[in-house]
Amino acid sequence: MLVYGRNVALEMLQNPKKVQKVLLQEGFTDKKILSLLENSKIPVSVKPKREIDRLAEGVHQGIILYVRDYQYCSLSNLLQDNPSFFVILDHIEDPHNFGAIIRTCEAAGVDGIIIPKDRQVGVNATVMKTSVGTLDHMKICQVTNLGSTIDYLKEQGFWIVGTALEDSVDYRNIDYSGKIALIIGNEGSGISKLVRKKCDFIAKIPMYGTTNSLNASVASGIMIYEVIRNRK
Secondary structure, eight states: OEEESHHHHHHHTTSGGGEEEEEEETTOOOHHHHHHHHTSOOOEEEEOHHHHHHHOSSOOTTEEEEEOOOOOBOHHHHTTTOOOEEEEEESOOOHHHHHHHHHHHHHHTOOEEEEESSSSOOSOHHHHHHHTTOGGGOOEEEESOHHHHHHHHHHTTEEEEEEOSTTOEEGGGSOOSSEEEEEEEBTTTBSOHHHHHTOSEEEEOOOOSSOOOOOHHHHHHHHHHHHHHHTO
């Protein structure tokens, strides 16, 4: 996997075993990154800007890292250590949203994130860059079937909270004190009908202006911290 940008490079170089090699643009001058590379055993090549531009799909800031693909954890691993708060993503497609949600989950101390294997963005270079180094501290599990996974979580004592505007209750009026699995739906279509049927509660964030919905990562941030607030 290719990742790029100075912030993500600084984070990745704190754990250099995951970095296979690095490409630097000619004239690269970031002293902190250069010092980290000098003290590591990572192979480094210097390339002209046009070659770096060709490889990177976004703003690279003169550095590209070849890193090992992200290793997802199993559901059984996710359920170790008596977890009490998961976030389930129901087919999120925008890698920037996914990365921002990962960052929020890590900051809030969420026990893990569950995503479907199909029709859901996985951990890629954009997600890694947007999450700004938090992937090393957040367990993410890929599952084949969200419906059966939700059923299994219910058997483990989790309450399932979905998010939607229709036929829902104010998110502040739900009891989040037990084990909670919070579901954030697709950016355009929201949570699927099958997933919605399996929810114990459907929560909504009231809209007071002309906007009728929030960005998925913004909505997840509000909901996640409401769950955390209720536990204090």
